[in-house]
Amino acid sequence: MGEAIVVTSGKGGVGKTTTSANIGTALALLGKKVCMVDTDIGLRNLDVVMGLENRIIYDLIDVAEGRCRLNQALVKDKRFEELYMLPAAQTKDKNAVTPEQVKDMILELKKEFEYVIIDCPAGIEQGFRNAIAGADRAIVVTTPENAAVRDADRVIGLLEQSQVPARLVINRIRVNMVKSGEMLDIDEICQVLAIDLLGIVPDDEKVIRSANAGEPTVMDPSSRAAIAYRNISRRMLGDMVPLMQLEEKAGVMKRFRKFLGIG
Amino acid sequence: MKESYRERGGTSVTEKQHITIKGVKEGLIFLLDDNCEFSILLDELQYKLEKSHQQLLTGPIVHVQVKLGSRHVTEEDKERIRATIRQQGNLLVQSVESEAIAPEKPEDGNNIKVLTGIVRSGQTMEHDGNLLLMGDVNPGGTVLCTGDIYVLGALRGLAHAGCEGRKEAVIAASLLRPTQLRIDDVISRPPDEWMTGDALMEFAFLSEGVMKIDKLTQLQRIRRLPIVFRA
Numbered sequence: 001m002g003e004a005i006v007v008t009s010g011k012g013g014v015g016k017t018t019t020s021a022n023i024g025t026a027l028a029l030l031g032k033k034v035c036m037v038d039t040d041i042g043l044r045n046l047d048v049v050m051g052l053e054n055r056i057i058y059d060l061i062d063v064a065e066g067r068c069r070l071n072q073a074l075v076k077d078k079r080f081e082e083l084y085m086l087p088a089a090q091t092k093d094k095n096a097v098t099p100e101q102v103k104d105m106i107l108e109l110k111k112e113f114e115y116v117i118i119d120c121p122a123g124i125e126q127g128f129r130n131a132i133a134g135a136d137r138a139i140v141v142t143t144p145e146n147a148a149v150r151d152a153d154r155v156i157g158l159l160e161q162s163q164v165p166a167r168l169v170i171n172r173i174r175v176n177m178v179k180s181g182e183m184l185d186i187d188e189i190c191q192v193l194a195i196d197l198l199g200i201v202p203d204d205e206k207v208i209r210s211a212n213a214g215e216p217t218v219m220d221p222s223s224r225a226a227i228a229y230r231n232i233s234r235r236m237l238g239d240m241v242p243l244m245q246l247e248e249k250a251g252v253m254k255r256f257r258k259f260l261g262i263g
Numbered sequence: 264m265k266e267s268y269r270e271r272g273g274t275s276v277t278e279k280q281h282i283t284i285k286g287v288k289e290g291l292i293f294l295l296d297d298n299c300e301f302s303i304l305l306d307e308l309q310y311k312l313e314k315s316h317q318q319l320l321t322g323p324i325v326h327v328q329v330k331l332g333s334r335h336v337t338e339e340d341k342e343r344i345r346a347t348i349r350q351q352g353n354l355l356v357q358s359v360e361s362e363a364i365a366p367e368k369p370e371d372g373n374n375i376k377v378l379t380g381i382v383r384s385g386q387t388m389e390h391d392g393n394l395l396l397m398g399d400v401n402p403g404g405t406v407l408c409t410g411d412i413y414v415l416g417a418l419r420g421l422a423h424a425g426c427e428g429r430k431e432a433v434i435a436a437s438l439l440r441p442t443q444l445r446i447d448d449v450i451s452r453p454p455d456e457w458m459t460g461d462a463l464m465e466f467a468f469l470s471e472g473v474m475k476i477d478k479l480t481q482l483q484r485i486r487r488l489p490i491v492f493r494a
Contacts, residue, residue: 146402150384150402150403151384153383153384153401153402153403153404154383154384154385154403156383157383157384157385157386158385160383191417192399192401192402192417192419193401194381194399
C-alpha cells in the first residue's frame with residue numbers, strides 16, 4: 001500500500017503545481033513508482049508543466065462518472081519507468097466530483113503506486129476538500145510573503161482538523177532579499193506556522209523556463225531549485241529514519257551558507 | 264444544609280425533595296436543592312407554583328426569598344427563577360441568594376482555564392472566564408474571553424478580554440505582537456497606537472478607558488489583591 005501526499009497552500013501562485021511536478025518526478029528519478037493526481041478541475045496545469053497535455057484521453061471526471069476505468073485515464077510519462085499522471089478535467093468545475101469519489105480513486109491508486117502526489121487547487125472550498133479527502137499526509141507550500149504565510153496557516157488549521165499531518169516547503173526564497181531583511185526569513189515562518197520544515201526552494205528562473213518547456217526542473221541538475229526538490233524528495237523517503245532527515249536539513253543549510261559565502 | 268433546614272421543621276411539603284418552601288414572619292423562603300440539575304429545579308418550581316401548591320400560594324401579596332444553597336448560578340439563571348415565581352402574580356421576589364463563593368473567583372484571577380494549542384488563522388477560541396493559552400495565537404486567529412487572557416507563547420492575532428463588559432480584564436503574553444487588542448469595548452491597533460521595544464512578557468490593560476501596555480512585572484500594581492508574602 002502506497003502513500004498519498006497532497007500538495008496544498010491556500011493561496012494561489014505559490015508553486016503548488018511546480019512542487020507537485022518536481023517532487024513526483026524526483027521520486028520517480030529515485031526509482032519509486034509514482035502517480036500524480038491533478039485535482040484542479042477546470043483549471044488544470046499539471047499536465048502542461050509535465051509536458052503531457054497532448055497525451056490526455058480520459059480524465060478524473062471520466063473516471064468518477066464511470067466513462068472509463070481508472071488505469072485507462074492514467075497518462076504515462078515516457079521519460080521514466082514508473083511515472084504516471086491522472087489529469088483533471090478542463091471542462092467541468094470542482095463540484096463535478098465528491099470527496100468520497102476522489103478518496104476511492106486515491107485508495108485504488110495507492111494499491112498500485114508507492115507514492116500518490118495530489119496537486120490541490122488554490123482556496124479552501126470544495127476543490128480543497130476533494131484534494132485532501134484521500135491524503136495520508138500533506139505538504140504545505142508557502143512563499144516568504146505575509147499573505148502566503150497567513151493562508152498557509154489557515155490551511156494547516158484545516159488539515160489539523162482533518163487529521164492530516166503536514167510538513168512545510170518554503171518556495172521561491174530570494175537569498176539576497178532575505179539577507180537584507182526585506183523578505184521574511186525561514187526561522188520567522190517556521191515559528192509562526194509551527195510545523196516541521198521539509199525543505200526550502202530558492203527562487204530560480206530555470207523553474208519558469210522548464211515549466212514552459214514541459215520538463216520538470218528536477219531533471220536539470222544545474223538548477224539550484226532542482227537540487228532543492230531532489231533533497232525534499234529524499235527527505236520524504238528518509239521519513240522512516242528521522243535522524244537522516246535532520247542531517248539532510250543541516251546539509252541544505254550548509255550548502256546554502258556556502259553558496260552565500262558565509263559558511 | 265438542606266437536611267438541617269428540614270429538621271428545623273418549616274412547612275416542608277415537597278414530593279421530589281428539591282424545593283422546600285418555608286414560612287417565616289417576613290413571608291416565604293424557597294430553599295432550592297444545590298445538587299440537582301438546574302432545569303429540574305425550574306420544572307419543579309413551575310409545577311409547585313401552578314399545581315401542587317396552588318392554594319397555598321394564592322392570595323395576598325407575599326414576599327419571597329430564594330436561597331440557592333451553594334449552587335453556582337449566572338445572572339440569567341437567577342432571572343429565570345424570578346420570572347417563574349413572578350408568574351404567580353401575588354409573589355414578590357425580594358432576593359435570590361447563592362452562598363457559592365466561586366462566581367467571585369474569576370475576577371480575582373484564581374479560576375483559570377488552561378488550554379494547549381495553536382490558534383491559527385481563521386480559528387476562534389472562546390472562553391467564559393479567565394484563559395491561559397499554552398501556545399501561539401497566529402495572525403488571523405481570535406481569542407475571545409469574558410475574563411483575562413494569558414498567552415504563554417506569541418500573541419500575533421486578535422485578543423478580546425472582558426468581552427462581556429469587564430474593564431479590569433488584562434491581556435498578557437510572552438510575546439505581545441497582536442494585530443489588534445480589545446478589552447471590554449475599547450479597541451486598539453498596534454503599532455499605530457502603541458509600540459514597544461522587544462514585546463517580551465508584557466500585558467495590556469485599560470487605564471481610564473485607554474489601552475496601555477506595560478511590563479508583566481507591573482501587573483501586581485493594578486491588581487487589587489496581590490500576594491503578600493510573610494517572610
